[in-house]
Amino acid sequence: xxxxxxxxxxxxxxxxxxxxxxxxxxxxxxxxxxxxxxxxxxxxxxxxxxxxxxxxxxxxxxxxxxxxxxxxxxxxxxxxxxxxxxxxxxxxxxxxxxxx
Numbered sequence: 001x002x003x004x005x006x007x008x009x010x011x012x013x014x015x016x017x018x019x020x021x022x023x024x025x026x027x028x029x030x031x032x033x034x035x036x037x038x039x040x041x042x043x044x045x046x047x048x049x050x051x052x053x054x055x056x057x058x059x060x061x062x063x064x065x066x067x068x069x070x071x072x073x074x075x076x077x078x079x080x081x082x083x084x085x086x087x088x089x090x091x092x093x094x095x096x097x098x099x100x
Contacts, residue, residue: 027066027078055077058074
């Protein structure tokens with residue numbers, strides 16, 4: 001393997017190894033919450049896929065280096081989804097229990 005190929009292989013190993021950071025886990029929780037919210041509230045499949053596609057494609061531009069993507073100005077569309085509560089939408093806890 002030539003030197004350029006070895007550098008590329010090493011960069012891949014660095015980018016795709018190790019545990020997730022807390023910020024990456026939060027991003028995945030936001031994705032999960034956005035999907036669940038969309039299902040519960042009848043949003044379209046296209047809305048969900050286009051939102052997730054946007055966020056994943058932006059991170060993919062930086063070989064899935066979340067910090068690098070954010071450093072160039074990327075802000076996920078799903079940010080904050082995991083922090084939303086039913087009260088934020090005027091739904092009472094009883095209504096929430098009726099809509100699992």
